[in-house]
Amino acid sequence: MGAGHHRQPAPESRAVRRAALAVIAPVAVLTLVALIWMWPSQDFRTDAPTSADEVTGTVASIDPEPCAEQLPDDVNGCGAATVRLDDGDDVEVPLPNGSGAPEIAEGDDVVLVHSESPDGATYGIVDHQRGAGLWLLLLAFVLALLAFGRWRGLTALIGLGVSFVILLLFVVPAILSGDPPVAVAIVGSSAIVLSVLYLTHGFSLTTTLAVLGTLTSLVLTGLLGAAATVGLHLTGITDDVSSSVGSSYGVDMTGLLLAGIIIGSLGVLDDVTVTQAVTVAELAEAHQEYRPRQVYAAAIRIGRSHIGSVVNTIVLAYAGASLPLLVLTIASNDSLGSMVTDQYVAQEMVRSVVATIGLIAAVPITTGLAAVALRGRSAPRPARHSPRRA
Structure with a gap:
């Protein structure tokens, strides 16, 4: 019987690792500087209308x-x-x-x-x-996550807390203070990606590649969202709430619409990018004889299956959140054409379509980066011996 071969961990390309860190480091510094520069003052409520x-x-x-x-x-x-x-x-x-x-x-x-x-x-x-009931529901959520996820569940909870802190202490107050919503959303999203992904999944090349894929896809999502918002003449004002926010606080509602698209896409993007980066890492380690192209082809098939289910999740999430207004819009229109072109429905379609395109782009981007950086070492092929002739 031949001797068994011990599988070595799939090597990481040092050049790509340095390149990834060379991109992440400046992004992290710029994000930190932008957070400090745009951090809102505490008097943003001074001109707000008082309530009972x-x-x-x-x-x-x-x-x-x-x-x-x-x-x-x-x-x-x-x-x-x-x-x-x-x-x-x-x-x-x-x-x-x-x-x-x-x-x-x-x-x-x-x-x-x-x-x-x-x-x-x-x-x-x-x-x-509802305070007591909500606390009980939150406690059930925490216990379920810790029971199943254990240490990873704890880091996920901490990451969730960081996301809420950034949204409630930076994003919303900065928008109310008069900063451009799109710029605030970009800085806030970058801060969430850099802090939460590394906190939840650890500091590794796999996580770094997921961060790169997420940020690249977010840029694409923002550009597509801006083009769709301008091209379709969307104002961001579709109901009493959005109208009140725009008139009472002077918020740029078109910018707020685009900011919502960017932040709303973030939660699904990081799921897909982390999954693809980890998938590539596992394939590269399990099949060290694979070249980058072979690893990419195998991982992209998994990515297609993932996209098929996540796309439906995005559409249903937006539809479920806005179901009452959708019912009202459909009931007040006579034809399907007028319903679809109504600003509210068009706005929700833009949210879903732009987020989906960004999500689709995240799969090949992250998979390609990971396949190059995490490619397996070529396994030595057994020598072929020709039979000797008598």
């Missing part, structure tokens, strides 16, 4: 009474409720009715709005308190 004060309490009792006439949006009927506020005071409020009004019962923890008038303070129930 909110207080919390518990429904102590409900006193229903017959309605004088039928209510168009009857939720709780007519009458009043006594609410014990958290500060100990009892207030009497009318039962909430109308579209979206909360259905209340004795013992419910509720949110009330408080306003002052010449006749004194007035209160109204506007919502339920």
Whole structure:
């Protein structure tokens, strides 16, 4: 029996590794400088319109009474409720009715709005308190992730926290402070990619290649999104919320639309790029006789299968998030053509299509980079001996 061969780890191309780091290092420095330069001041809310004060309490009792006439949006009927506020005071409020009004019962923890008038303070129930329920749901999520992912699950949680910190402490405040939304989205996305991917997957050439593939695909996504936004004359204002943001805070809504496309694409892009980089690394190690072209061909087949499922995920995610407005848009149009060309539907189509094109581009880009950098060492071929003639 012949001696077995011990498999050596697939070597990494030093030239490509140096080239990758030579690109990542300046990007990281520029991102850090941009974060510091664009970090928002703390007075961005000074010109914001004030809203009614909110207080919390518990429904102590409900006193229903017959309605004088039928209510168009009857939720709780007519009458009043006594609410014990958290500060100990009892207030009497009318039962909430109308579209979206909360259905209340004795013992419910509720949110009330408080306003002052010449006749004194007035209160109204506007919502339920959901803090405790949300914390329980979050705890279940954390336990499930840690139970399955263990150490990798913990690093994923830390990475998720970093993403939220960047979005809530940098991206949103910087946009409210008047910085261009697209520039803010680019800097924020770069910071998320550089910090979260290395934190979650470790500092390695595989992660570096995934970072390069993600950033390259994000640039392509941004360029396509800008061209589609300008070419289709999209304003970014399609409902009361977007209109209020634009008019009340002076935000460039077209830029905010493009920023949303960039940030929304990021979550799916890093999944695909990391998967492809790791796939190439595993193939290169398992088949060290493969040349880069062979590794690329094998990994790209896996990438095509991945893309087939992820593309559907993107479209359904956008459709699900905007389903009420889609229902309203379809119900108010007579033809399919007018529905599709409506700005709201066109805007959602641009989000889905641009994100999908960027996602498709990420597969060959990341796979090609990884195949060159992680190619296997050519295995020695067994010598062929010609049979000797007698």
